[in-house]
Amino acid sequence: MTAMRAASDRGAPAERAQAAAAAGPGRGEIRCSGLYKWYGQTAVLSGLDLTVANGEFVCVVGPSGCGKTTLLRMMAGLAEYDHGTITIGGEKVTAPLAQVAVVFQHFGLFPWKTVYNNVALPLRAAGLDKAEVRRRVAEAIALVGLEGVDDRYPAQLSGGMKQRVGLARTLALRPEVILLDEPFAAVDAQTREILQEELLGLWSRHRQTALFITHSIDEAITLADRVVVMGTKPGRVVDDIVVPIPRPRTVGSVRRHESYAPLRERIWEQLRASGSPT
Amino acid sequence: MSLTRNDPPVAGVADGARTASASLAASDAEAIGREVIAARRRRSKRDRRKFLAVRLVSLAVVFGAWQLYGMHTIAILFAPITTVVHSGYNLFAHAQLGSQLGYSMWTFAIGYLIGVAVGIAVGMLMGAYRVVEAAVSLYVFALYATPMVALVPIMTLWIGFDATAQIVIIALFVTWPMIVTVFHGVRQIDAELMEVSRSLRLNRRQTWVHVLLPGAVPFVITGATQGVAMGLVGVIIAELQTQLTGLGAALQTEAQTYHTAGALAVVLLIMVLGVTLRAILGLVQRFLVPWMRLDRGDGKRR
Numbered sequence: 001m002t003a004m005r006a007a008s009d010r011g012a013p014a015e016r017a018q019a020a021a022a023a024g025p026g027r028g029e030i031r032c033s034g035l036y037k038w039y040g041q042t043a044v045l046s047g048l049d050l051t052v053a054n055g056e057f058v059c060v061v062g063p064s065g066c067g068k069t070t071l072l073r074m075m076a077g078l079a080e081y082d083h084g085t086i087t088i089g090g091e092k093v094t095a096p097l098a099q100v101a102v103v104f105q106h107f108g109l110f111p112w113k114t115v116y117n118n119v120a121l122p123l124r125a126a127g128l129d130k131a132e133v134r135r136r137v138a139e140a141i142a143l144v145g146l147e148g149v150d151d152r153y154p155a156q157l158s159g160g161m162k163q164r165v166g167l168a169r170t171l172a173l174r175p176e177v178i179l180l181d182e183p184f185a186a187v188d189a190q191t192r193e194i195l196q197e198e199l200l201g202l203w204s205r206h207r208q209t210a211l212f213i214t215h216s217i218d219e220a221i222t223l224a225d226r227v228v229v230m231g232t233k234p235g236r237v238v239d240d241i242v243v244p245i246p247r248p249r250t251v252g253s254v255r256r257h258e259s260y261a262p263l264r265e266r267i268w269e270q271l272r273a274s275g276s277p278t
Numbered sequence: 279m280s281l282t283r284n285d286p287p288v289a290g291v292a293d294g295a296r297t298a299s300a301s302l303a304a305s306d307a308e309a310i311g312r313e314v315i316a317a318r319r320r321r322s323k324r325d326r327r328k329f330l331a332v333r334l335v336s337l338a339v340v341f342g343a344w345q346l347y348g349m350h351t352i353a354i355l356f357a358p359i360t361t362v363v364h365s366g367y368n369l370f371a372h373a374q375l376g377s378q379l380g381y382s383m384w385t386f387a388i389g390y391l392i393g394v395a396v397g398i399a400v401g402m403l404m405g406a407y408r409v410v411e412a413a414v415s416l417y418v419f420a421l422y423a424t425p426m427v428a429l430v431p432i433m434t435l436w437i438g439f440d441a442t443a444q445i446v447i448i449a450l451f452v453t454w455p456m457i458v459t460v461f462h463g464v465r466q467i468d469a470e471l472m473e474v475s476r477s478l479r480l481n482r483r484q485t486w487v488h489v490l491l492p493g494a495v496p497f498v499i500t501g502a503t504q505g506v507a508m509g510l511v512g513v514i515i516a517e518l519q520t521q522l523t524g525l526g527a528a529l530q531t532e533a534q535t536y537h538t539a540g541a542l543a544v545v546l547l548i549m550v551l552g553v554t555l556r557a558i559l560g561l562v563q564r565f566l567v568p569w570m571r572l573d574r575g576d577g578k579r580r
C-alpha cells in the first residue's frame with residue numbers, strides 16, 4: 001500500500017493519472033451510501049448518499065446542526081456510522097486512512113510544538129526518514145508562505161497563519177483526499193478570500209479529492225466543482241449543483257461570471273427551504 | 279499627543295498608522311512603529327514598577343504594624359518582628375535549628391517527590407484510560423475528600439514513629455490533590471487535539487509522548503505547586519504526631535517554654551520555605567512551558 005502511495009504521490013502528473021487509472025476508481029474516490037447516524041433519540045443523518053469523484057472539489061453547505069461535521073468526521077474515520085457504508089478509494093472507512101488528511105476548523109495545532117514540529121509530527125509518526133521529513137516540511141512551509149516563522153509557537157501566530165500551518169501539515173502528508181471542516185470560519189473576511197485563492201492554487205497542483213464544508217455560499221461557489229446542499233432534521237442531501245465556472249479561478253473572476261448570481265440564488269433558496277442558514 | 283499616559287492612545291496610534299499608511303512615507307511609518315514599540319515597553323515596565331511599589335508599601339505596613347503591636351503587648355503572647363528575627367538567629371547559632379531544618383527538608387523532599395511521582399502516574403493513567411478511572415477513581419476521590427490528619431494515628435500503628443512513617447505521611451498529604459489535578463488536566467486536553475492525533479494516525483506511544491504528556495505539563499506544575507503547601511502541612515503534622523523531630527520539634531519546644539518569639543521565628547522560617555519552593559516551581563514552569571507565556575505583541579502576557 002505504501003509503495004503504491006509513494007508511486008502515485010511523487011510521480012509526474014502523467015504517471016499519477018496512469019497509476020490512478022490502474023487502481024480502478026482512483027484512491028481518492030469517496031462513496032457514502034445509505035448513511036444513518038443517531039445521537040440519542042434524534043437521527044442526525046438519515047439515508048445520506050454522496051459520491052465525490054477522484055480529484056473532484058466538492059463543497060458542502062447546510063444550516064447549522066444539519067450534520068456536516070458529523071459527516072466529515074465519519075469520512076475521516078473519527079466517528080462511527082450506525083448504518084450504511086463509506087468507502088474511500090474502495091477501502092471501507094473504519095479508522096483514519098493513510099491517504100486522507102483533515103484540516104480542522106480550530107486549526108488543531110499542538111500549542112507546545114513549533115510550526116516546524118507541528119508540520120513534521122505526522123511525517124515522523126509515519127516513520128519517514130529524517131531527510132525526507134525535513135524536505136517535505138520545508139516544501140510545505142514554503143508552499144503556504146510561512147518561511148521564517150518555523151520556530152514560532154501557534155500562540156504567536158494570527159488565525160490566518162495558524163490555518164496556513166494546518167494546510168501545510170496536510171499538504172506535507174501528500175494525501176489523496178483532503179477533508180476540510182469550515183477551515184476559514186475563524187479568520188477575518190479579507191484573510192479568508194486570500195486563503196481561498198491560495199487553496200485554489202495549492203489544490204490545482206495535484207488536484208486531490210477535496211471535501212470542503214462551509215457556511216458561506218460565496219466560498220462554496222468560488223472553490224467547488226460541485227456544491228452539495230444539505231437539509232436538516234434529519235440531515236440529507238437536498239440539492240447537488242455543478243459549478244460551471246472555468247478554472248483557474250480567482251475570487252474576482254468567480255464573482256464576475258454570469259452563472260455566479262443564479263447559482264447563488266439557487267443555493268440560497270435551497271437553504272431557506274431547508275432551514276435557516278447561519 | 280502623549281504616547282506614554284495610558285493604554286488607549288497606544289492602540290490609537292497603531293490604528294491611525296494603519297489607516298493613514300497610504301499617505302505616510304516609509305520612514306515616518308518606521309518612526310511611528312518604533313515609538314509604538316517603545317511606548318508599549320515603557321507601559322509594561324511601568325506596570326511592573328507599580329506592582330512592586332504596592333507590594334513594598336504593603337510589606338512596610340504589615341511589618342510596621344507587627345513591630346508596633348509587638349512592642350506594646352506582653353512577650354508571652356506576641357513579639358515584635360525584630361525580636362522574632364533575633365530569636366531565629368539565636369536558634370540557628372546556639373540551638374539546632376539548622377540541623378532541624380535540614381532534617382525536615384530531607385523528609386519533605388523524599389515524601390514530596392514520592393507524592394508527586396505517584397500523583398503524576400495515577401492521575402495520567404486515570405485521565406487517559408476509562409478502565410483505570412472506573413477501577414480507581416472512587417478511592418482517589420474518597421481519600422482526596424478525607425482529611426489526611428485522620429490517617430496519621432493509623433499510619434503510626436502500621437509503620438511506627440520513625441522517618442519512614444513521616445515520609446509516608448508527607449507523601450499522603452501531597453499525592454491526592456496531585457492525582458486529582460493531573461486527572462482533570464489530562465481530561466481537559468482539548469478533545470479536538472485528541473481527535474487530531476487520531477487523524478494524524480499517531481500510535482499509542484506517539485500520542486503519549488507528543489500529546490498527553492506535554493499537554494499535562496501545566497497541570498502537573500499546578501498540582502506540584504499546591505503540593506508544596508500540602509507537603510509542608512504534612513511535615514509539621516508528621517513531626518508533631520510521630521517522633522518529635524525537625525521544625526516540628528523546634529516549634530513545640532519554643533511554644534511549650536513560652537518562647538513566643540522563637541516559635542514565631544520557626545513559623546516565619548516555614549513560610550519562607552514555602553514561598554521559596556513555590557518560586558522555584560514558577561521558574562521550572564517558565565522553563566518547561568515556554569508556549570504558555572508568549573508575548574502577544576500587546577505587552578501583556580497570555
Ligand SMILES: Nc1ncnc2c1ncn2[C@@H]1O[C@H](COP(=O)(O)OP(=O)(O)O)[C@@H](O)[C@H]1O
Nearest residue numbers: 039040044062063064065066067068069070071
Ligand atoms: N457527540 C455528540 N453527541 C450528541 N449530539 C451531537 C454530537 N455531535 C453532534 N451532535 C448533534 O448532531 C447534530 C449535527 O451536528 P454537526 O454535525 O456538528 O452539525 P453541523 O456541523 O452541520 O453544524 C447537531 O444537532 C448536534 O447537536
Ligand SMILES: [Mg+2]
Nearest residue numbers: 068069070181
Ligand atoms: Mg460543524
